[in-house]
Amino acid sequence: MRTHNQRDAPGLRDSPSEVNGKGTSGPEPNKRRGIRGKIINALSPISVGKAKIKHKKKNEEREESKPITVDQIRELIHEKKLFEAGQHLLMMEKASYAEQSKEGKGAARSEIEAAYGLLKQEALRVIKTSVRMAPVNPELLQNTVRAIAEQVKEDKTAALEKANVLSVRPRLWKEAWKEMIQESVTERMQVPPFDGVEGLSATAHSFLHMGKAMKDDLITVVQHIKPHYPNDFRVCCVYAECYYQCFSSQLEGIAQFELGSGDNALLLTWVQNIYPNEIKKHRVLEKELEEANLGTLLPLKQIKHLEETYLINELESLKRCLARCLQMEVTRWTQGREPEKLDGHFHSELSIDAIQAVYGGQKRAKDITPDLGKQIAPLLLVELLTFLQSYKKELERFLKDNKQRQHFEATVIANINNCLSFRTHTEENTMPGQNAVKHQISVVLHEIQNAGFEVLLQGLFQELQALFKKFTQKTWLSCSSIMNEIIGCASNHMATLRTLKEPFRQAIVEKIHLHLVREHIARLVKKKVSLRSAEQQGQLSQVIQTNAATLHAFCTENGSNARWLEPVLPRLAEIIRLQHTDAIMVEVGGLASQYPDISKKHLAAILYFKGNLSTSETRGILSVLDIHLSATLPPTSLFSDIKLS
Template sequence: MIPQFRVYCKHLQKMFCFSPSVITTFEELLNTKCFHEASQLLIEREDRLFGEITEAKALKDHNDEVDKLAADYGDLETSVLHTLRLSLTPGEVSTQALTSAVNAINQEEHQDQRWKERDRTPPAWRPKGWKKLHDDTLRSLVEERMDNPSTPPAVQVDQSSIQADVTSMGRQLNADLLLVVEVVKNCYPPELDICNLYARLYHQYLSARLRKILDEKDSANLLQWVYYYTEILQKPQLELTTYIGRVLEDAEEKWIKGEEPTREDGCFVSPVAYDIIQLINGRVTVAEKLVRDRSKAQNITCQLKGLMERFKTFQNKIIKKNRSNSRPFIKANLGCIEQFTDVLLNRSQLFPKKVQEHCVLILRDMKQSAHTYLLKPVHESLKPQYRKLGTNEWLKKHIFDKLLESIKQELQELQGSVKSCHEELIGQLHQEVTAEYVKRLLKGKVKLRNKEQQEEACDMIIDNAESLHELFTNTGSKEERLRKILTMIAEVLKLQGLPAIQMQVVSLGTDFPDLSEKHVSALLKLKTNFTRADRKTVKKTLSETLKDVNCVAVRPFFSTVQVK
């Protein structure tokens, strides 16, 4: 035996029980599936035959060795491809053998590249192109397994033969991709991204088969198994419900442990919405490309109603338990609610209409309950100052200044949501404080007996309105209309003549159609010099005007202000 044709594989001693004194030949390496070492041995022979001597001499004097090398390469290629074809059959090939085959392929690709860089004519077998052979072999393997699934279709009573076949393919896809994720990918270097390669091959196969399926029931069935990218690689569970459930469980586990959500730029954020949206978008988009029918692809998101209910239940639990980390989680949830709402409204093509409408309502309720939870402690803290509004003491400026100072302190505690959500939360507080202000004023604890007192009250309300507006808009509120409400109320108190008051009340009612006769009556009662008959006239005028113009309050205000 030629000494150059021998190699000692020290790292194989333990695997194959070789003695340190044993030297292995190419044939022995091939038989023990040491493909990487066998490839290295052939490359050394190749470099010797075509490197150390001239090209002419190699062809003239070493034809036998060249022919033997070509034959050995053929045997190695056959063995490597055979190993690849068994890579999805557990028990037929070891992970060590598959790893060695993959390393051999990479090694041969590098040798191809080295020959491209050499200024010599390469051997007839170069370039070998084993990477393309690898991909073609896997493509053929995928097609064979999907054409002949290991689990034959069991036709159910409510299934067509096509649907049963599709279900069988789905089971095969499921089993194969899980095997790739759990076993095969460990035999490949990360840069080859073998999971995505297999996923693309299954996608291409399913896409071709699906276009032949016209029955909606069959198409919907296949959508349960359709290819979707990152999730199939990261999660062994292939169902939308299971995956989203896991996302919510991870968030809940973090909350139970007492941890706070992640902070980005000082704001609490949660991956819940992002992860779920990416999953839904990926699955529906790919499914639509496959079936060329949006309504069929939307079947995937029919489960979203129940999943959104689970999200709501999770938030309700956070609020009910009121742990030390509950407020940070609710602030993070506001960002999720905004993201979900944005997708539901602006990417409606992903969802059936009823699913979209139902989920939007759930999210609206969740946002309101989150706002209520975060703002309730604020109002509790402000109650002592609220009680003095609309009283004789209120006409002293320092009383309202104390309220402003307390609000400033509470605003600090509300920080932590992403900017857009924080602005909306502050806008909600702005409205609620203004509504509380109006409610206290309409309680009638202050009596404005003459023109001077009424003008003083008018000036005070306008000044208060400006102060509230400045405070809240500087911290994010976009509620410009609230200043207008207080200013118009102040003008009603200032005006003296019945016609002028009628016009002002009608103007207020037109701009804010949820203004009721009760509100008007309570407001006019503050003017003790305004007769009951005049109040009745003003209310009648308002009622007739609103009836004629048929106004609808887009953003209610007075309906949140309860009066007796």
């Protein structure tokens, strides 16, 4: 009989089915019971894992020891792993040509060359799309550039090892790379179909597309393509030269045709301004393009021809524009409407429009190049002179035929005010060597101003002449009321004159000032009164002094700065008052030094008042004028315009 322990005995060792892993019941396979079994079971997974790792490494070593096949290289190429594919091909190429003498290698070499062809084709396809692709897939560009650089390096190595040069070297991938860049640039510079939607001409559309493509693409090259290339590729220079050659040849072809004025100006702008300033000197591109040493987009001779055509077109355009401005102004004169006021002064748009047209021509040329701005400046000034001469003729015709038209005086004042803008523009924009034209413009403007003054003062002077005639032999000593009428008449005209701009208002008031003084003198020299007593002469002298003070105060209060007129009436009054011949001669000498155009006839007419002078005394006083005294010439004549009967 089995004891209990004997029944359990089989459990102490493995049954056949358990050892072989067979059976339908019992413990799990490889599981051991007991302390020893538990220890073995606990350690067995580690042992199994180590065995698996060792087995895996052996498999990998076996895989690595196997040479890569051409098909696998093709797969790498299709996966865009071009650098890795190129490395494998280089090893395969060297191994193949090292065994040239062995049979059966010809087929292997042809497969290698076919794989090289596929690799090169795929690499150049990436290069062709570099500008578009580099910002979004830099890894692909980097991998491709490494593949190309490896082939270029291998060509150099083969060239140094002349004895062992492979028959397939050099493969000239760098040359193919340059050609592909040129092809890529040509495609990107190709102008898309023109639909006219942008409001540009077809030529302008071409300039805009090519210029923008060149600038934007070169910035992409510097920022996204250059970092992936070795320095010896000079990738920025290669791209820059390709874009330059493409742009230059296109522009040269366009320049052969007869361009319209707008396209001519735009072509010149691209060649002389946008290309050198916004592309070559762009902050991102400047350093790179200096190394490329790019030239001008067009030959110098062609640029000079474009500039000559540009100047002709600009002047013709300006001439037409100024003619339109003048015609519009003449039309406004005849419409009977009061001119607008600006800051209290009658205003005309003519000077603004004309000067803007001239300034625009100057600015457009200067914006192309400062030199072109210098070339056009004297030509524009001549055109302005021609325009002002036409303006003067039209204004003179208007002044002659339209005196009765409503708002006539306001229109005249507006045109006088125009002269200030024209004069200021001329002063500020005249270059050295243009003084003759500047002087001619000044003369024309002065004539326009004076023509306007003459019309504005004509009515006033006629009224004043009638009032001054009231100074007679009977009224000289009691003429205060007449002087009040004269001042009142002049004052009535001042309101209108206030709408003149300075310095015209001052200038016209000074004309009134001169006229008042001259008319006063003219009445004195009529030789109607001979006063024999010193008392009468003193009274007349006082009247003249009072009138002089009244006239001077009125004129200066209204803006006259003609201080040179202030002494003349008081000096004449003093000559009439003085009784000693020597004192009179001293006063006459002072008068003659200030007003050298006084004649003996004028002085004799003044001395006529002094009825107590002898003939010899009069002759002695008149002889003072024979002495050539040093004199400061006044701004204008005074006595020479006073006619004697």
